[in-house]
Amino acid sequence: MSSASEEPISPETLVDFLRSVRIGLQDGLDPTAATERAVEALPDRLGEAVETIVNRLRGEYDEDEWGFDEQFAEAVFPLFEFLYDVWWRVETEGARNVPGHGRALLVANHAGSLFPFDAAMATTAIMREHPLPRWPRFMVLDWAFSLPFVSSFMRRAGGVPASSSNAARLLEEEELVMAFPEGAAGTGKPFSERYRLRRFGRGGFAEIALRTGAPIVPVAIVGAEETYPKLAESQTLARAVGAPFVPITPTFPWLGLLGLVPLPSRWRIDFCEPIDLSEHPPDAADDRRLVLDLSERVRETIQAKLYESLVKRRSTFL
Amino acid sequence: MPPGRRIAITGISTIWGAALARRLERDPEVEYLAGIDSRPPAIELARTEYIEADLRNPATSRLLPSTRVDTVVHCGILWYPEPGRPPKALHEINVIGTLQLLAACERTETLETVVVRGSAAIYGCEPASPFFFTEDLAGRGPLRTRFQRDISELESYFENFARRHPRLTCCMLRFQPEIGPELDAPLVRYLSLPVVPVQLGYDPRLQLLHAEDATGALEAAVRRPARGAVNVGPDGSISLSRLLRLCGRPALPILAPLFEPLMRRLAGGLGAGGLVGDGVRFLRYGRGVDNRRLRDQVGYEPRYDAVAAVRDLAAERAGRRIGPGLHPGEIAGRVTGVGR
Numbered sequence: 001m002s003s004a005s006e007e008p009i010s011p012e013t014l015v016d017f018l019r020s021v022r023i024g025l026q027d028g029l030d031p032t033a034a035t036e037r038a039v040e041a042l043p044d045r046l047g048e049a050v051e052t053i054v055n056r057l058r059g060e061y062d063e064d065e066w067g068f069d070e071q072f073a074e075a076v077f078p079l080f081e082f083l084y085d086v087w088w089r090v091e092t093e094g095a096r097n098v099p100g101h102g103r104a105l106l107v108a109n110h111a112g113s114l115f116p117f118d119a120a121m122a123t124t125a126i127m128r129e130h131p132l133p134r135w136p137r138f139m140v141l142d143w144a145f146s147l148p149f150v151s152s153f154m155r156r157a158g159g160v161p162a163s164s165s166n167a168a169r170l171l172e173e174e175e176l177v178m179a180f181p182e183g184a185a186g187t188g189k190p191f192s193e194r195y196r197l198r199r200f201g202r203g204g205f206a207e208i209a210l211r212t213g214a215p216i217v218p219v220a221i222v223g224a225e226e227t228y229p230k231l232a233e234s235q236t237l238a239r240a241v242g243a244p245f246v247p248i249t250p251t252f253p254w255l256g257l258l259g260l261v262p263l264p265s266r267w268r269i270d271f272c273e274p275i276d277l278s279e280h281p282p283d284a285a286d287d288r289r290l291v292l293d294l295s296e297r298v299r300e301t302i303q304a305k306l307y308e309s310l311v312k313r314r315s316t317f318l
Numbered sequence: 319m320p321p322g323r324r325i326a327i328t329g330i331s332t333i334w335g336a337a338l339a340r341r342l343e344r345d346p347e348v349e350y351l352a353g354i355d356s357r358p359p360a361i362e363l364a365r366t367e368y369i370e371a372d373l374r375n376p377a378t379s380r381l382l383p384s385t386r387v388d389t390v391v392h393c394g395i396l397w398y399p400e401p402g403r404p405p406k407a408l409h410e411i412n413v414i415g416t417l418q419l420l421a422a423c424e425r426t427e428t429l430e431t432v433v434v435r436g437s438a439a440i441y442g443c444e445p446a447s448p449f450f451f452t453e454d455l456a457g458r459g460p461l462r463t464r465f466q467r468d469i470s471e472l473e474s475y476f477e478n479f480a481r482r483h484p485r486l487t488c489c490m491l492r493f494q495p496e497i498g499p500e501l502d503a504p505l506v507r508y509l510s511l512p513v514v515p516v517q518l519g520y521d522p523r524l525q526l527l528h529a530e531d532a533t534g535a536l537e538a539a540v541r542r543p544a545r546g547a548v549n550v551g552p553d554g555s556i557s558l559s560r561l562l563r564l565c566g567r568p569a570l571p572i573l574a575p576l577f578e579p580l581m582r583r584l585a586g587g588l589g590a591g592g593l594v595g596d597g598v599r600f601l602r603y604g605r606g607v608d609n610r611r612l613r614d615q616v617g618y619e620p621r622y623d624a625v626a627a628v629r630d631l632a633a634e635r636a637g638r639r640i641g642p643g644l645h646p647g648e649i650a651g652r653v654t655g656v657g658r
Contacts, residue, residue, distance in 0.1 A: 054654050057647030059563030065554040065606075065624075066449055067523045142446030145603075148519020148574060151445065152557075155523065165448040165455065169608075 017049075018078040066137065066170070069156040073135055076157065077127070083117065084124040087264050088223055092125040094271035098217055100132035103171040104274065105209045106178040107298050108219035109197055109306065110186030113230040113247035117262065118221045119178055123158070125269045126176075137170050138178040139163075141187075143244060164204055171212040178219075179205045181295070184244040188233070194225035195306050203295030210294070211285040215274040218298050220305035223267025226316055228252065265317055268309045272301055322349040324428070325540065326387040328373055328419060329394030330366070331357035333501070334435060337533040338391060338540070339366045352385050354378075355394065373415035382422035389431040391540055392419055395472070397437060397465065397495075397596075398504050409468055416472040420479045423486075431487045431543050434476055435536060438492040438549060438607050440469045443599040449523065449555075450608040453492070453547040463595040473547075480545070489543040491536065494551035494607060495600070497627055498529025499634030505597070510635065514562055515580055518571040522604025523555045528622035528630060538618035548616055549607035553623040558601065564625075565632040566645040574602065 017038050024034025055061060056071070063069045084090045098104065110116055119138040127133040139162035145151045160166045162179070170177045180186060181200035189198060209216050230247040237246040252259030275298065284290055325342060329335040330353030342348045343364050353359055356372040371381055373394055382390070395412050399405045416434070423429055441451045442459045461467045473490060480488035495505050505526070508514065527535075527550060535550045562569045572580060578598045612618050622630060 050654055054647065054650045057563060057645075057650050059560045059565075059647065061560070063555075063557060063560060067555060067557055146445035148517075152519070152521035155521070155557075160449055161446040163446070163448050165450070165452065169450055 019081075022078070022081070063156075066158075066160055067155040068135070068137065068158045070135065072156040073158060077124070080120050080124045081128070083262075084121060084128070087262070088121065088227075088267040090121055090125065090223070090267040090269060092129045092269045092271070094273075095125060095129035096131070097271040097274055098126055098130055098176065099215065099274065100130070100134075101174070103174045103212060103214040104176050104217055105167075105171065105205060105214045106136060106176065106217045106219050106271075107205055107302070108178065108180055108221055109195075109302055110180035110182045110224075111189075111194070111221070112224040112227045112262070113187055113245075114228040114249065114252060114260065115262070116180075116187045116224060117227060118180070118224040119159075120157075121224070121267060122178060122219060122221065122269060125271075134176055136176040136178045139167060139180065141184055141244070143184075143242070146242070164208055167205070167208045168212055171208065171214045177214075181205050181299075188230065188245040188247070191225070191229035191231060194229075195222070195310060197299055197303050197306070200295045200299045203291045206291045206294040206298065207285045209277055210280055210291065211282050213278050213280075213282065215276050215278075216294075216298055217274045218272040218301040218305070220270045220272065220302045220309055221267070222269075222306060222309045222313055223265045226265035227262035229263070263317070266313055266315060268313050270305050270309055272305055323347060323389060324350040324352075324385070324387040325389045325391065326352040326354060326382065326385055327366070327391045327393055328354045328415075329392065329396075329435075330359045330363075330368065331355040332393050332396070333360050333529075334532065334536060335391075335393035336360040336363065338393065338536050339363050341533065341537050342540070350385075350387070352387065354381075373419050374410055376418060376421075378418050379422040379425055382419075383426045383428075385426075386428045387426065388428050389433070389540060390419070390423055390426075390429065391536070392416065392432070392434040393536075394419075395435060395437065395469075397439070405464070409464065412465075412468045413472050413475075417475055420475060423479070424483075429486060431489070431540075432476075432479075433489045433536075433539050433543055434472075434491065436473060436490050436492050436547075437465070437469050438494045438551065438605060439463075439466050439596055440473060440492060441605060441607070442466050443522075443596075443603040443605050445603050447603065447605065450606045451549065452608045453549060453611060456492075456547065462599065465596050487543045487545055489539055489545065490547040491539055492547055492549045492607065493532060493535075494525045494527045494549075494605070496529050496532045497526040497631050498532075499631055501529045506631070508597075509561070509565060509567065509631070511567070511584075513570045514567045515572050515577065515584075516558060516562070516569045517574040517577045517598075517602050520574060520602045521557050521559045522601060523557055523606055524561065524600075524604050525551045525555050525606050525624050526561075526627055527552055528620070528627035531618075531620045531622055531627075534621070535612060535616070535618045538616050542617050544611065544615035548611045549609050550612055551607040551609050552620050552627055553609065554625060555604075555606050556624045556628055558604070561628050563645070563647050564628050565635060566648050568645050577601075 020038040021034050024037050061071055123136055135158050137158045140154050140159040142161050145161045182198040185198040228249045232248040234246045327335045327339050336359045351366040352369055353366045354369045354371050394415050440456045444459050497506050581594050
């Protein structure tokens with residue numbers, strides 16, 4: 001009872017409930033006892049929970065102008081926490097390198113052929129490890145926004161279609177923006193080429209950072225490559241569904257839906273020192289050489305950090 | 319602006335043309351108002367001279383110069399088919415009508431300003447669209463629907479016209495779809511269905527402009543026209559699912575490919591017509607525009623943001639309804655007393 005009631009009261013009671021079950025489990029209780037304890041704490045918050053649910057049904061909740069729905073993000077957060085703590089045992093370093101307020105551009109490597117979970121895990125890392133947590137907005141491959149369910153899920157969780165106009169506007173609104181300049185080339189690379197960074201597009205992210213004066217925080221994510229190792233790809237299937245690629249992994253599509261379960265690799269997320277660009281005037285963004293140099297510098301920083309991190313990780317799965 | 323403005327409004331039979339005329343009539347600085355259309359004004363107007371003419375007819379070129387107006391406001395672009403104006407006629411009315419009007423403008427020597435009430439449909443509705451289109455982003459996406467092609471065509475005529483006449487102030491307003499408690503438009507009728515069909519798995523971000531702001535922005539643009547295109551949309555955005563909940567309308571999810579045929583069926587019977595084509599894509603992917611030019615250059619500040627516009631519609635609906643609502647949110651609210 002004690003630890004559950006000491007939890008700070010959050011508006012999302014369902015989250016609290018699941019969290020208190022998890023805390024119970026961590027305290028060494030068996031699942032039934034942990035649930036019982038969480039249920040005992042429930043009546044205090046039941047009224048609150050009912051109110052939240054009814055208000056959602058009545059449309060009385062907030063969405064920002066990007067369609068980000070914080071209550072929704074909080075509701076799915078326990079799932080991310082489970083993946084973060086239990087499934088992938090993520091170790092995060094340098095979370096304090098992410099500015100606590102104001103605009104900033106997180107630039108990360110992209111991997112995980114079938115479902116790139118790296119954005120979700122970086123978000124969890126910031127929400128959990130940062131002294132001033134905030135929800136980053138992430139740039140999503142266009143194609144995902146044409147899919148039913150996926151598109152509305154992404155939008156509510158803070159995703160926007162990857163485009164320079166979206167990124168620039170978010171940064172001007174002092175948001176934390178996460179971009180994956182490798183794009184589909186990063187997620188679609190074969191397993192044999194894991195952790196070898198692809199071209200960073202045309203350096204568009206560097207251009208936006210220069211134009212908006214946002215600092216760039218390079219992020220190196222290790223572990224996503226092993227969640228769905230891409231052994232081959234099916235071009236026929238990709239054409240049929242209009243996807244950039246359809247990966248064949250050791251479990252997908254052989255095991256059907258079960259093949260969608262990501263492998264429990266061990267993850268590390270490193271937030272590197274931010275690169276301050278405030279010395280450059282906004283029109284420096286038109287300087288191709290500066291843009292490409294900056295893009296290459298970020299890419300090399302991430303690549304070096306990835307190799308360092310891979311050594312630190314020691315074991316891939318255990 | 320010098321006093322004694324002379325203004326011609328085309329499409330005076332539309333609610334927008336008529337509403338604009340009514341507002342300008344109150345202004346003593348407006349010396350003369352002409353309303354040009356093939357049908358009489360939508361509402362009774364005090365001192366607007368109704369000139370019966372079909373814009374598609376080349377006779378407009380002789381008629382317009384004789385009015386000696388300094389401003390032409392083109393409100394004759396139709397978004398939806400109406401009784402007597404079937405879908406096939408819309409292309410003629412919108413594109414050929416604009417073309418003839420511009421030809422007439424060429425001959426009107428007193429002219430200083432042309433304002434066109436266009437549509438944000440030119441941006442289309444794509445899954446990967448920017449969430450806030452700025453004016454320079456038109457024409458980047460593919461042209462998919464008839465209406466979008468028409469708007470794009472007439473905008474290119476208008477751009478050419480503006481280039482040829484640098485002396486004139488040419489302003490193209492790109493309106494987001496309007497809603498309002500008193501507005502009778504296909505989109506409002508659709509949102510007022512007892513059960514609203516939506517496309518399964520899609521929850522578009524919408525920006526619907528309050529009718530009051532639609533007229534307000536049009537009036538502001540006539541008073542202080544900006545050169546080039548100006549988006550007219552509210553601040554913020556709202557998802558369709560939240561919109562329906564606020565309006566207390568249960569949503570009925572339908573497989574996306576079946577949505578268009580269903581809307582076609584509904585078009586006749588329930589009066590939610592005109593939502594095929596553009597409407598279907600709009601209700602799947604949504605669309606948002608950046609309204610900073612409207613604020614900064616035209617100087618119009620929308621009174622309702624995207625959520626407030628919906629709330630205003632919902633408040634009026636709630637007042638008028640008889641009997642208990644069937645929406646789960648309302649039932650839950652009644653049972654638990656939340657929101658009382």
